[in-house]
Amino acid sequence: MxxxxxxxxxxxxxxxxxxxxxxxxxxxxxxxxxxxxxxxxxxxxxxVSGEARLTAVPPDDDVDRVSxxxxxxxxxxxxxxxxxxxxxxxxxxxxxxxxxxxxxxxxxxxxxxxxxxxxxxxxxxxxxxxxxxxxxxxxxxxxxxxxxxxxxxxxxxxxxxxxxxxxxxxxxxxxxxxxxxxxxxxxxxxxxxxxxxxxxxxxxxxxxxxxxxxxxxxxxxxxxxxxxxxxxxxxxxxxxxxxxxxxxxxxxxxxxxxxxxxxxxxxRVASRSLRCVVMIGCPQDVDLVNTPRLERLILLQSCGSSMRVRIARAPSLRAVGYLDLGQHVLEIGNTVIKAGTRASPSTMIPSVKILALQVHFGVRNEAKMLPSFLRCFPNVETLHLQSRNTKDLTGKLNLKFWYDAGAIECIQSRITVMIFRGFQAARGEINFLKFCLENARMLKKLIIVSTKGRFASIDEANSAVKPLFTTKWACQCCSLVVLESACSEGSMNWNFERGSDFSLVDPFAIIMQASWIDISASS
Structure with missing residues (x-):
């Protein structure tokens, strides 16, 4: 209601x-x-619902059974x-x-x-x-x-x-x-x-x-x-x-x-009891100083300016996102994560199993940050990627670009499910997905979600993902599912209860509707 x-x-x-x-x-x-x-x-x-109406069939006698x-x-x-x-x-x-x-x-x-x-x-x-x-x-x-x-x-x-x-x-x-x-x-x-x-x-x-x-x-x-x-x-x-x-x-x-x-x-967040922090329309600085029980950090709808996200002590952190590679400056401990930052115990959060990222695959500087962010979370099993559309393209990212970035542990040996939202069939998107399919040995399911109305027909959607079948997949039992989102680009169905509902194992797993495209295949 x-x-x-x-x-x-x-x-x-x-x-x-x-x-x-x-x-x-x-x-x-x-x-x-x-x-x-x-x-x-x-x-x-x-x-309660003000729209509900209580009605009953008239009884055959005068007995007040409700009472x-x-x-x-x-x-x-x-x-x-x-x-x-x-x-x-x-x-x-x-x-x-x-x-x-x-x-x-x-x-x-x-x-x-x-x-x-x-x-x-x-x-x-x-x-x-x-x-x-x-x-x-x-x-x-x-x-x-x-x-x-x-x-x-x-x-x-x-x-x-x-x-x-x-x-x-x-x-x-x-x-x-x-x-x-x-x-x-x-x-x-x-x-x-x-x-x-x-x-x-x-x-x-x-x-x-x-x-x-x-x-x-x-x-x-x-x-x-x-x-x-x-x-x-x-x-x-x-x-x-x-x-x-x-x-x-x-x-x-x-x-x-x-x-x-x-x-x-x-x-500045310090609490020995907190399990979940949800931020919608975030400030310029979030500092998890001491949160020993924190399991979820959920960031949505950035304000449009640079924002520092510092994770100092959060040993129980399991789900993080959406980190925006264009706006969020990630700091782990005392290290600011930059393109090319080398992974080390001081720059990794091994407890995180679910990660959500937003990236413009047509913006080279953002794409260069993606491997560095992924290396901070070596044990991620479910990866959500939100591809952001932009008219200001700053580079065409070929497959070699991703291989030159070096090995990414979570992609090679941990990720079992990847959900790629906002799919536009852009060259940078296709090449990144190829890189993942060629290297993700544990990947069991790749879900690609196009924006509403992006493809006019199932044939057009099939054609868009066809290049992914021309490469050799690292996991022979991986399946590919292609869906169309029921939401228009830029919209996200979310409220505070979604993030803090611990009966949902994955707080980012928004139910997809209008899934009129469904392709399942193995390499």
């Missing part, structure tokens, strides 16, 4: 303020709408209903009222919006009044339910004139044992500060914040901590390096950290 929420339309005073700054209010609103969509897309899915169900099952039913429907069950009978008040609250405030409002515009005054109505309804729900509060998605209220109300919400959440909270500001203003009562929610196990200014931690008492917090996400948060280090240090069981386009230019 699409739960994206549009920004509340500006009032006259806010519009006048933007005009005084030389900005066009309508364009600013459009940009903020894009930002909110960006945030909501990355957030965890809501736990005869066990309490545990009734609690489960109520917990899956949108809050309006869940609260209405209290009117059915005394027993149902007890079920409502004794079921841990699951609440998505977007369900309180008028039907269709979240994805369509209405008059500014009407939309602001609807947002205020949601705000007051949230207050009533929080006050009416005795707790505990299991999971709340608060993304649709208008907090502009109700900052005191927000502080009281956070206090109630702390008192009633909030476990999972998704709290996104629905501007205006866009830089609203979270009240200090935020630090009282010690029962939190999962927290996602979007479009807030983070409160200062400088003067907080020593005892403030999040002892149960296992999952934390910040999206477009105004925060200092000191504040994020404070939160990490006070979250002793934190396993997943998700960061999206925040104000920091540098993240």
């Amino acid at each position: 699409d739960r994206r929420v549009l920004p509340v339309p500006m009032d006259a005073a806010t519009m006048a303020e933007f005009r005084q700054r030389g900005q066009i209010p309508e364009e600013v609103e459009k940009d903020i709408g894009t930002v909110l969509s960006y945030i909501h897309y990355a957030l965890p899915d809501a736990p 005869l169900l066990p309490d545990a099952l009734l609690h489960r039913i109520v917990s899956l209903l949108p809050v309006k429907d869940a609260a209405r069950t209290a009117a059915l009978s005394t027993r149902w009222r007890e079920v409502w008040v004794s079921t841990p609250l699951v609440f998505v405030d977007a369900d309180l919006l008028p039907a269709g409002q979240s994805n369509s515009s209405s008059g500014a005054d009407v939309a602001r009044e609807e947002a205020r109505a949601v705000t007051f309804a949230v207050s009533r729900v929080l006050a009416a339910h005795p707790g505990p509060f299991r999971r709340l998605h608060l993304t649709s209220s208008l907090m502009d004139q109700y900052q005191g109300l927000l502080a009281s919400w956070l206090q109630i959440l702390a008192m009633k044992g909030i476990q999972e909270l998704i709290l996104v500001n629905r501007p205006w203003p866009a830089d609203l500060s979270l009240p200090a009562t935020f630090f009282g929610m010690a029962t939190l196990t999962r927290l996602y914040l979007g479009l807030w200014k983070f409160p200062s931690t400088a003067d907080l008492p020593r005892g403030v901590c999040f002892p149960n917090l296992r999952e934390l996400g910040f999206s477009l948060i105004g925060i200092t390096e000191e504040d994020i280090e404070f939160v990490l240090a006070r979250s002793p069981v934190l396993e997943t950290l998700c960061l999206q386009a925040n104000t920091l230019e540098r993240y």
Whole structure:
């Protein structure tokens, strides 16, 4: 279900303020709408669906069989209903009222919006009044339910004139044992500060914040901590390096950290409990100082400028990507990896089994970096490559180019699965794939995924990969599969939950749809 929420339309005073700054209010609103969509897309899915409908065949008698169900099952039913429907069950009978008040609250405030409002515009005054109505309804729900509060998605209220109300919400959440909270500001203003009562929610196990200014931690008492917090996400948060280090240090069981386009230019990550770090719209500097349990480092949608990725201590790291060879400067220990960097124990991370890289095969300097990056991860078994299209070609890479780069251990003796996305059938791509097929002795499957619409027919796709069959493959049992992606070029279906879901062995294995091309062959 699409739960994206549009920004509340500006009032006259806010519009006048933007005009005084030389900005066009309508364009600013459009940009903020894009930002909110960006945030909501990355957030965890809501736990209930407002589109669900409960129906039943009329009974032959007057027996209330639903009320005869066990309490545990009734609690489960109520917990899956949108809050309006869940609260209405209290009117059915005394027993149902007890079920409502004794079921841990699951609440998505977007369900309180008028039907269709979240994805369509209405008059500014009407939309602001609807947002205020949601705000007051949230207050009533929080006050009416005795707790505990299991999971709340608060993304649709208008907090502009109700900052005191927000502080009281956070206090109630702390008192009633909030476990999972998704709290996104629905501007205006866009830089609203979270009240200090935020630090009282010690029962939190999962927290996602979007479009807030983070409160200062400088003067907080020593005892403030999040002892149960296992999952934390910040999206477009105004925060200092000191504040994020404070939160990490006070979250002793934190396993997943998700960061999206925040104000920091540098993240220094030190945590003995973290298992997964996901970054969407990355800063200029990521420094894994001390992360002994970290298993996944996921980097997506670079900002367009150079970014340093330093891995100092991460002995359990298993999955890394997408490293962008055009934008990411990889540093292992104290060594910056460059084209031609010789492999040594100090420049390798042997624990990594799954690696994802982005490269322009038509840009010679990027292609020269590929062997050096691969040598840093000698035990990779699954390699994801995203081929990036460019009009600024700086060299034609023949097969000799790859052989001149020297042996690559993971290709020769480790990689069993290779997924090559964004295939354009360019010369540089074909020659690299030939090099891999001629040297990858353990390769069992090569999956080539073309961009949507790249090939007009199966015959054209067959023709594009035909050169790969003219060379001698190192592994006689390797199979080749060619697919067409259901997504257009540059798009990637991803949210925080995908990266932090440890039931998925490979976090980069996005399911391919529209696989109308399927070739399987052995050399």
